[in-house]
Amino acid sequence: xxxxxxxxxxxxxxxxxxxxxxxxxxxxxxxxxxxxxxxxxxxxxxxxxxxxxxxxxxxxxxxxxxxxxxxxxxxxxxxxxxxxxxxxxxxxxxxxxxxxxxxxxxxxxxxxxxxxxxxxxxxxxxxxxxxxxxxxxxxxxx
Amino acid sequence: xxxxxxxxxxxxxxxxxxxxxxxxxxxxxxxxxxxxxxxxxxxxxxxxxxxxxxxxxxxxxxxxxxxxxxxxxxxxxxxxxxxxxxxxxxxxxxxxxxxxxx
Numbered sequence: 001x002x003x004x005x006x007x008x009x010x011x012x013x014x015x016x017x018x019x020x021x022x023x024x025x026x027x028x029x030x031x032x033x034x035x036x037x038x039x040x041x042x043x044x045x046x047x048x049x050x051x052x053x054x055x056x057x058x059x060x061x062x063x064x065x066x067x068x069x070x071x072x073x074x075x076x077x078x079x080x081x082x083x084x085x086x087x088x089x090x091x092x093x094x095x096x097x098x099x100x101x102x103x104x105x106x107x108x109x110x111x112x113x114x115x116x117x118x119x120x121x122x123x124x125x126x127x128x129x130x131x132x133x134x135x136x137x138x139x140x141x142x
Numbered sequence: 143x144x145x146x147x148x149x150x151x152x153x154x155x156x157x158x159x160x161x162x163x164x165x166x167x168x169x170x171x172x173x174x175x176x177x178x179x180x181x182x183x184x185x186x187x188x189x190x191x192x193x194x195x196x197x198x199x200x201x202x203x204x205x206x207x208x209x210x211x212x213x214x215x216x217x218x219x220x221x222x223x224x225x226x227x228x229x230x231x232x233x234x235x236x237x238x239x240x241x242x243x244x
Contacts, residue, residue, distance in 0.1 A: 006199050014190045036239050044234065051153040059203045060146040060219075067199045091179065091231040096239060098175040109178060 006067035007079040015086040019093065025115045026097045033096050041089040048084030049076050146202070146219040154226045161233035168236040169229075179228040187224045191216055 002009045023030055030037065053075055055061055063077065071078040101108035143151075162169055169176065192214040194200050202217050213221070 006197065007194075010190060010194060010199065014186060018186065033239060040234055040238055044231070047157075054153065055146075055149050058145040058149050060149050061200050061202050063200050064198050067197075087227075088231060091183070091228055092235055092239075094182065095175060095179055095228075095232050095235045098178055099172060099235070102172055102175050108175075 002067075004067065004069050007063065007077075008069060008082065011079060011083050011086060015090050019086065019090050021115070021119065022090070022093045022097060025111075026093075026100075029097050029100045030093055037089065037092050037096065040092050041085055044088035044092075045081060045084040048088075049074075049081060052076060052080050052084070144219065146217065147222075150219060150223050150226065154223060154230060158226060158230045158233060161230070161237055165233055165236040169233070172232070172236070176229055176232050179232060180225050183224055183228045184221075188214065188216070188221075191220060191224070 056063075069078055073081060098108045101111065195202070195215040202220065212218075
């Protein structure tokens, strides 16, 4: 569907909205850790850069040449590098926020659900529920 | 042992065991965070993977996987990797961010 940009498109579409969500709603928690999150993401990306080609060499998986950009960096597919950076950035951000909540004995899951509803209401205005309804639904999950 | 499992063992579980061993206390204390991270990784990662396999962006070799345990076109090793990856990232955070604060 997206030709040579398919891998890149999937990577961006599955990670950027979630990264945006976390950094929008939990910026006060994440902002002070920005340098560490960036440093760790780069470290993890470098590790992925070293080990991921072995997956291809060991025939664990393979890519369709028609769906990747066919740009390689020292034999590593460019999209794999982007994948490692964005996925680790997302996971490190998620773990950092979750630890913050757990330290305060608060529920990160409840906060995630509440904020997800806020986003849904923004995208689909017809889903108008009152604040108390959303809170009730969040409570019902637990 | 299949090639894919060997890959996970060498490149994911080895650093995970080392970092996990160094942060065992934190792993136990923050197990809720790890479980939540694994849950969301599966929630978004598996459909992404299944879509990629379904659209033939990538594929898994049939021979070097654990038998014929397939779900949504994905071998069991992919689920093992998807669940191990957030634990590895969690250990990284414990090692470089959390310890700094404690």
